[in-house]
Amino acid sequence: VSHANNKTRRRFNPNLQSVRVQMPAGGNARAKVCTRCIKSGKIVKAA
Numbered sequence: 001v002s003h004a005n006n007k008t009r010r011r012f013n014p015n016l017q018s019v020r021v022q023m024p025a026g027g028n029a030r031a032k033v034c035t036r037c038i039k040s041g042k043i044v045k046a047a
Contacts, residue, residue, distance in 0.1 A: 014034040014035075014036070015034055015035045015036075016032045016033065016034055017032070017033055017034075017035060017038065018030060018031075018032055019031060019032075019033050019038065019043070020045065020046040021033065021043050021044065021046060022043075022044040022045065022046045028046040031043075
């Protein structure tokens with residue numbers, strides 16, 4: 001047990017956002033995308 005009395009390990013989950021995404025084949029779809037992917041430009045947001 002640590003000094004802060006932590007009993008279990010903390011889990012870091014991705015910050016998922018529901019976003020309308022432009023698909024490569026054409027058209028738009030809703031997808032759950034992490035904020036890191038949105039910032040880095042891995043996905044294209046639908047206008």
